[in-house]
Amino acid sequence: MSSNRWLATGNYFTSYREEQRIFFTSLDRAVMGFFLLCLFVWPIFIDVDNKYMLVIDNILVAVIAVMGLNLVTGFAGLISIGHAAFVGIGAYTIASFSRVLGESHVLLTHAWPVMIIISGMVGAVFGAIVGLPALRLKHLYLAIATLSFQMIFQWTINFMDFFNQGQTISVGRVAWLTGTVSRDQHYIFWYYAILVFIVLTGFSVRNLLRTRYGRCLVAVRDNDRAADAMGMHPGFTKVYAFALAGFLAGVAGALNAYIYRGVGVESFTLHASITYLAMAIVGGLGTLHGSFWGPAAIKVLDLQVEKLAEWSATFLPANMNLATALKPLSFGLVIVLFLMFEPRGIANWWRIFRSYVKLWPFRY
Amino acid sequence: MSYFFQLVVSGIVVGSIYALSALGFVLIYKSSRVLNIAHGQIIAVGAFITYALTVWANIPIFISLVFSMGITFFLAMSVERVFLRRLIGEPIISVIMVTIGLMSILDGLVYLTPFGSENFSFPEFLPTTPIGFGGVSISWTQMVGVIITIIMIAAFSWFFKKSTVGISMRAVSDDQLASMSIGISVPKVFGLAWAMAGLSAAAAGSIIGNITGLNFETLHAFGIVVFPVVILGGLDSILGAVVAGIIMGLIQQFASGYLDGNWGLNGTGGVAPYIILLVILLFKPHGLFGIHEIERV
Numbered sequence: 001m002s003s004n005r006w007l008a009t010g011n012y013f014t015s016y017r018e019e020q021r022i023f024f025t026s027l028d029r030a031v032m033g034f035f036l037l038c039l040f041v042w043p044i045f046i047d048v049d050n051k052y053m054l055v056i057d058n059i060l061v062a063v064i065a066v067m068g069l070n071l072v073t074g075f076a077g078l079i080s081i082g083h084a085a086f087v088g089i090g091a092y093t094i095a096s097f098s099r100v101l102g103e104s105h106v107l108l109t110h111a112w113p114v115m116i117i118i119s120g121m122v123g124a125v126f127g128a129i130v131g132l133p134a135l136r137l138k139h140l141y142l143a144i145a146t147l148s149f150q151m152i153f154q155w156t157i158n159f160m161d162f163f164n165q166g167q168t169i170s171v172g173r174v175a176w177l178t179g180t181v182s183r184d185q186h187y188i189f190w191y192y193a194i195l196v197f198i199v200l201t202g203f204s205v206r207n208l209l210r211t212r213y214g215r216c217l218v219a220v221r222d223n224d225r226a227a228d229a230m231g232m233h234p235g236f237t238k239v240y241a242f243a244l245a246g247f248l249a250g251v252a253g254a255l256n257a258y259i260y261r262g263v264g265v266e267s268f269t270l271h272a273s274i275t276y277l278a279m280a281i282v283g284g285l286g287t288l289h290g291s292f293w294g295p296a297a298i299k300v301l302d303l304q305v306e307k308l309a310e311w312s313a314t315f316l317p318a319n320m321n322l323a324t325a326l327k328p329l330s331f332g333l334v335i336v337l338f339l340m341f342e343p344r345g346i347a348n349w350w351r352i353f354r355s356y357v358k359l360w361p362f363r364y
Numbered sequence: 365m366s367y368f369f370q371l372v373v374s375g376i377v378v379g380s381i382y383a384l385s386a387l388g389f390v391l392i393y394k395s396s397r398v399l400n401i402a403h404g405q406i407i408a409v410g411a412f413i414t415y416a417l418t419v420w421a422n423i424p425i426f427i428s429l430v431f432s433m434g435i436t437f438f439l440a441m442s443v444e445r446v447f448l449r450r451l452i453g454e455p456i457i458s459v460i461m462v463t464i465g466l467m468s469i470l471d472g473l474v475y476l477t478p479f480g481s482e483n484f485s486f487p488e489f490l491p492t493t494p495i496g497f498g499g500v501s502i503s504w505t506q507m508v509g510v511i512i513t514i515i516m517i518a519a520f521s522w523f524f525k526k527s528t529v530g531i532s533m534r535a536v537s538d539d540q541l542a543s544m545s546i547g548i549s550v551p552k553v554f555g556l557a558w559a560m561a562g563l564s565a566a567a568a569g570s571i572i573g574n575i576t577g578l579n580f581e582t583l584h585a586f587g588i589v590v591f592p593v594v595i596l597g598g599l600d601s602i603l604g605a606v607v608a609g610i611i612m613g614l615i616q617q618f619a620s621g622y623l624d625g626n627w628g629l630n631g632t633g634g635v636a637p638y639i640i641l642l643v644i645l646l647f648k649p650h651g652l653f654g655i656h657e658i659e660r661v
Binding site for chain 1 (some may be wrong): 635641
């Protein structure tokens with residue numbers, strides 16, 4: 001644990017246990033700890049506008065959702081074009097409680113961590129159900145099956161009175177030890193709440209990938225028949241991957257519901273599913289830290305495009321709305337350019353950067 | 365009873381449009397194994413080009429349809445050349461995502477034009493009184509649409525059965541390596557498959573535009589609706605696309621004809637194809653006519 005990995009000339013592992021450690025050196029652990037501390041402390045020193053805090057919250061929620069998508073699509077190799085529906089199921093679990101119990105029931109406002117976990121579990125159940133066709137379907141047929149689920153979900157929400165036909169269902173303000181979280185504290189409060197969830201899920205996913213079950217996912221992605229021959233159970237693994245993805249998506253959905261203090265179907269459409277996929281791809285499929293880069297990149301891009309459109313509105317005729325055109329255009333260009341020139345995503349840049357720093361001042 | 369037959373007729377009309385939309389989709393998948401999610405956008409662009417040529421350039425509608433088919437032919441071919449040629453051999457997800465990116469780009473480009481925000485409709489060039497027989501009526505536009513669809517599908521079938529290019533396309537879809545070794549240029553065939561898909565998309569778009577009016581949202585929604593159709597028919601079967609198109613059209617019309625308004629249901633026409641699709645996939649994982657791939661470790 002003590003040797004400095006940055007100075008080492010190679011790997012000198014003598015056991016698998018050693019190779020599978022999360023932190024190779026004490027320095028690594030210290031750096032990670034310091035980084036986490038910074039994440040928790042920075043809002044105290046830097047004052048952020050509520051508008052930008054909302055963007056940060058959004059990015060973090062998307063990180064949780066994309067982590068789930070990365071498990072099912074990146075690690076288990078099952079393309080899911082219905083991830084927003086899982087996120088929606090999490091959000092609508094909260095919404096159903098709000099519909100039945102009233103929007104400011106004690107369960108919703110005081111026991112919100114429990115509610116978020118429950119939403120995750122509901123998401124997991126739906127994930128497992130949607131994953132069932134994966135027992136028989138493969139590749140594109142499975143992708144389309146998840147797309148069907150997305151369509152059925154949208155229809156159900158849009159045409160059921162219980163879900164207010166897709167209109168906003170409001171959720172009450174939550175309470176914390178200090179009392180009800182006020183309006184200007186709302187986003188900063190949820191920043192901390194989501195951060196805790198991200199740290200928890202991030203570490204559990206990282207740990208999962210070290211275990212038998214995590215490596216099973218990768219084996220099934222690479223070749224499910226070979227995995228079957230090695231004694232794994234591909235069918236079970238696929239269903240279980242979908243259930244895990246559903247859980248993370250459900251948590252993300254519940255958080256989304258709490259941040260916006262309401263649930264509406266427009267955040268969980270096919271377009272949102274595609275955006276999640278794009279985030280996973282831009283971040284880097286099959287890497288854990290890719291799930292952090294992707295959402296950040298896409299959301300920041302969105303913000304910049306909006307700014308550009310606002311700026312251009314000052315000299316363009318009023319009937320030309322550049323934002324509606326530029327958003328899909330830039331989004332599409334980013335996806336296509338990444339796939340053509342950097343299919344391994346931003347995670348790969350990070351890898352290149354790390355090896356550059358490690359070897360500096362030498363080239364190799 | 366005449367209500368039933370009316371539903372059958374409109375189901376066949378809708379279904380034949382689905383079949384024509386799905387045709388281009390299947391062409392691309394069959395030769396190059398690419399799931400083209402941007403197909404709806406190509407359909408919309410084809411329709412808009414036809415409209416622009418007919419109304420803004422005052423060309424007779426059938427000639428502008430031919431022109432528009434020609435333009436989308438080269439448009440789709442260049443799309444393949446620029447975006448998809450470099451991705452041959454990449455994993456499935458990359459290819460799907462490129463077409464998703466393409467979809468977004470085309471969306472953005474269309475929103476830059478007036479077609480993105482306004483609705484247009486084709487000028488009436490056919491008699492407006494519907495043809496009626498025995499209580500069942502069908503409008504002239506629908507009739508002509510069905511006839512064009514039948515002609516197109518027949519032409520495509522002939523093309524694949526008899527012409528040298530069509531046979532080489534079938535060869536490529538069967539075995540790329542073998543067809544390469546007998547001198548077929550595989551990239552050229554890929555480009556041609558996209559071009560033909562673009563051509564059929566323009567025809568489909570113009571027909572839809574004539575029946576429902578030109579609305580970007582409606583038109584590109586066809587790109588999503590074709591999924592249940594092609595999956596039901598099996599991704600790589602042209603016959604499957606036609607049969608499944610008709611089946612899905614009938615299902616949709618029957619669902620919205622008989623279910624909507626009863627038991628508090630609404631808009632079932634949009635969702636019934638997906639439910640039926642899931643049920644069918646449980647029993648036939650490769651669709652009705654799809655080839656069951658043999659996988660080896």
